[in-house]
Amino acid sequence: MNALTVLVARAGAATLSVSRDRMTISGKADGSPVTEADLASDRIIADGLARLCPDIPLLSEERVHLAAPPYAGSFFVIDPLDGTREFIAGRDEFTVNLAIVTNGVPLLGIIGAPALGMIWRGLVGHGAERLAVGGGGAAEPIATRPFPAHGAWIAAVSRSHGDSRSDAFIDSRPGAVREPLGSAVKFCRIAEGEADIYPRLAPTCEWDVAAGHALVAAAGGKVTDGSGAPLRFGEARAGFLVPEFIAWGDPSAAP
Structure with missing residues (x-):
């Protein structure tokens, strides 16, 4: 390390x-x-x-x-x-x-x-x-933090790569506060307990996600696809695309 x-x-x-x-x-x-x-x-x-x-x-x-x-x-x-x-x-x-x-x-x-x-x-x-x-x-x-039982929760969102599905996901959760951030810093905010969720429901690539995935999991969180299923890496998917993911600070909040 x-x-x-x-x-x-x-x-x-x-x-x-x-x-x-x-x-x-x-x-x-x-x-x-x-x-x-x-x-x-x-x-x-x-x-x-x-x-x-x-x-x-x-x-x-x-x-x-x-x-x-x-x-x-x-x-x-x-x-x-x-x-x-x-x-x-x-x-x-x-x-x-x-x-x-x-x-x-x-x-x-x-x-x-x-x-x-x-x-x-x-x-x-x-x-x-x-x-x-x-x-x-x-x-x-x-370490990640428990999902807030009351009050606003923080959604880390991309500063440069917004998408309609991610916006709809956040809009469907009343009380969400968006925190625009660039790059993998969004994973870091989840891992250190400064944000609660990071949805990216549009394609990105494995190299954008892998380090953040490990960091969030090591800090006590979880990264899944939109349905709550685990992600897999290195399996010859075209373009090394990750179709979608959600990083959860509190694993119990995932489906």
Whole structure:
């Protein structure tokens, strides 16, 4: 965990070293942007994992053309820069996401938010914690909170990727308060007990979800599909799409 955390911190530092005013921005086949920061982070993580764990396969958003699913046993899932649109817009809510998935289930998750100076990490069955980047202080244990019995509950929602099904899901629950956030920071708010639910009832990709899935589960929460069924990763789904998911801080609130 510590070696992987250092790797995420190094990748995050590389994103911060890129000038957002002068960086090169390209477009992928699906129309999404990719920047120098995405590629710099990807190189650092790929090189580091090749040294640390050369026998464990790697699935990265920036190396998806090299992927060879389905994956048996364990593999890494990496989003070198989650929230590229936030990064381009000059906001601080972008992250570096690293997960280990074993037999289709995310078990370890590390999410670094370099511009916020924070890293969240968790290992399912062993708890979750947050720590300041480069602060030298002790890691602080975190946990999800029970679903509020009275009063408002907090729904983490995407700042850049709203969808009608997620909006309807929240609207059907009176008293919901939306908290717009970028990138995997939404999972972190669930894991540290600052938000109660994060619905994304529209397609996204495995590298957007895997680290947050493990972090929330390690902190005491749960991530399911819209019907309450578990998610599976690395099984050769076209485009590595996750059709929908809901992150629940309180597992008892899930269907």
